Amino acid sequence: FATPPVPPMRITFDARMEPSGPVLTRRMSDLRGLFADTAAWEAALAEDPVVYEVASSPVPEAEGELPQSITTIHPGRVGGEFHMTKGHIHPRPRGEIYLGLSGVGGLLLFDGDKPQWIPMEPGTIGYIPPGWAHRSVNTGDEPYRFLAVYPGDAGHDYDWVLRNGMGYRVLSGADGPLLRPF
Ligand code: PAN
């Protein structure tokens, strides 16, 4: 182990899903190059809203451990494209599970060839197989929140998504989310 293992513990996230561990805030300005409509993204920078927050458990990102996080994506759109996470691939191919907690959204998966879309609602488990890049999208009008559990040695590569995209863009359509290839 690169870091000492932690003891068994009971981890609680309060009603606002604020854990004892760190919370990462991603604002519009952190999402450069991700939305298709650059002009709409630049206009949104004036207010620079919080797009999503990631609350992490105290379990370390180390080999053998299973850290967790709860992500809250606030509702909204940029030029018709729903609010979403940056998206990443794990440089060490590792599986990951997501559990929908509240709101509605989706899990976009991309292996560099064919994208996949898993609709998420409270109680849905989305499974991310090793080697698939993943991004979460809030397709509703309330906060979309989910739990993620992943092997601690997985690592996070964000540049892969900037280089390869995610296969689909998720836009707001008349009959729900619209998946447009790109
Ligand atoms: C999640 C994500 C979280 C935020 O915990 O890290 O939802 O998304 P980005 O990391 O793409 O900004 C996870 O997949 N961890 O591996």
Ligand code: ZN
């Ligand atoms: Zn991940």
